[in-house]
Amino acid sequence: MLGRMFERQPASGTASAQGHLGGGRIPRHSGGWGTLRKRLSVEPGLRVLDIGSTSPTNINFLTSMGHSVYMADLVEDAFTGEWITGDDEEGKPIWDLEGFTRQNLHFSGRTFDMVLLWTVLDYLPEALVAPIVRSLHDSVVPGGQLLALFHTKLQPELAPYHRFHVTAGDEVELQLAKPAAQQRALTNRNIERLFSDWSGLKQFLAKDGVSEAILVR
Numbered sequence: 001m002l003g004r005m006f007e008r009q010p011a012s013g014t015a016s017a018q019g020h021l022g023g024g025r026i027p028r029h030s031g032g033w034g035t036l037r038k039r040l041s042v043e044p045g046l047r048v049l050d051i052g053s054t055s056p057t058n059i060n061f062l063t064s065m066g067h068s069v070y071m072a073d074l075v076e077d078a079f080t081g082e083w084i085t086g087d088d089e090e091g092k093p094i095w096d097l098e099g100f101t102r103q104n105l106h107f108s109g110r111t112f113d114m115v116l117l118w119t120v121l122d123y124l125p126e127a128l129v130a131p132i133v134r135s136l137h138d139s140v141v142p143g144g145q146l147l148a149l150f151h152t153k154l155q156p157e158l159a160p161y162h163r164f165h166v167t168a169g170d171e172v173e174l175q176l177a178k179p180a181a182q183q184r185a186l187t188n189r190n191i192e193r194l195f196s197d198w199s200g201l202k203q204f205l206a207k208d209g210v211s212e213a214i215l216v217r
Contacts, residue, residue, distance in 0.1 A: 025173035032212040034170030053163035053177035
């Protein structure tokens, strides 16, 4: 669903919201987040787009550092059924791609220095993946960075959808989000093709079946 922009505000403003998040958190080392965190600590006033289940922890952490944060939950909105207009001759759903991207990725002229995409691409319907990557390319400033995580194997029963919480170190914390089934596992070659319009790609080795990549606009 379309989110909203959060500016710097007192940290106490998110305490009650955090209490509504159920389930335990699992720490995971993230070389990608560690890299971006270092940039966030030295460059003030960055505009960050956090895509996935809303994390009050992320809002509080990033705004307390003086950055602006915009939230968008693409996976939940993708499976509402609202954006399917019918079936084609092969019985495949016809998507209102323009409507979906306008609703979820139209930022009223805002552009971003950093995108936290997490594992979102692994859970979206196939028809939405490439259009979303193109829309993000249009919304990121030259030199901007995007962090994405990718499952290396298609194992829906072993890959529940998670909310990601950032930390002050090189770890992120995973927490079960609203259920969504893993749709794909992208190879390195698939990732390169999908982000062919981006100017740089740095990948991080995976030890838990989830790889990481930082894409540069």
